[in-house]
Amino acid sequence: MATEIKCPTCGGESSVVSEEGSARLLKCASCGNEFSVRVHYIEESIPLETKVYRAHVDIGDPALVRKLQMKTKMVFDGHNNFHPGDLERQISQGLKSWDLGFYSGQEVEELLAKAEKIGLEVNFVLS
Numbered sequence: 001m002a003t004e005i006k007c008p009t010c011g012g013e014s015s016v017v018s019e020e021g022s023a024r025l026l027k028c029a030s031c032g033n034e035f036s037v038r039v040h041y042i043e044e045s046i047p048l049e050t051k052v053y054r055a056h057v058d059i060g061d062p063a064l065v066r067k068l069q070m071k072t073k074m075v076f077d078g079h080n081n082f083h084p085g086d087l088e089r090q091i092s093q094g095l096k097s098w099d100l101g102f103y104s105g106q107e108v109e110e111l112l113a114k115a116e117k118i119g120l121e122v123n124f125v126l127s
């Protein structure tokens, strides 16, 4: 099997002599030099388009702020993009809608399931 790898000695075309896992033994067609190379396969292709959602919790009744904050923490705690201190700041500013950061599609599914269980309404906006 011919390869695109050139012989390190003379620059000639090489072909595969043997193959074991990621190691390959190649032989130069011009000078007969044998040399080994390692082949790295890319395990998983990176999706070209990773959708990201921004999470919001809207506050209808200001009397419910603490309750909503507690529920929000229950749902979002443990996610890297969730910062309780940042939520605290938005609450102290009296914001009517809390910005809870960015989440992947997979996280959104997980978060929505958790939110539904405790009756918290979270909006995810594709950004």
Ligand SMILES: [Zn+2]
Pocket: 007, 008, 009, 010, 011, 012, 028, 029, 030, 031, 032, 033
């Ligand atoms: Zn060669």
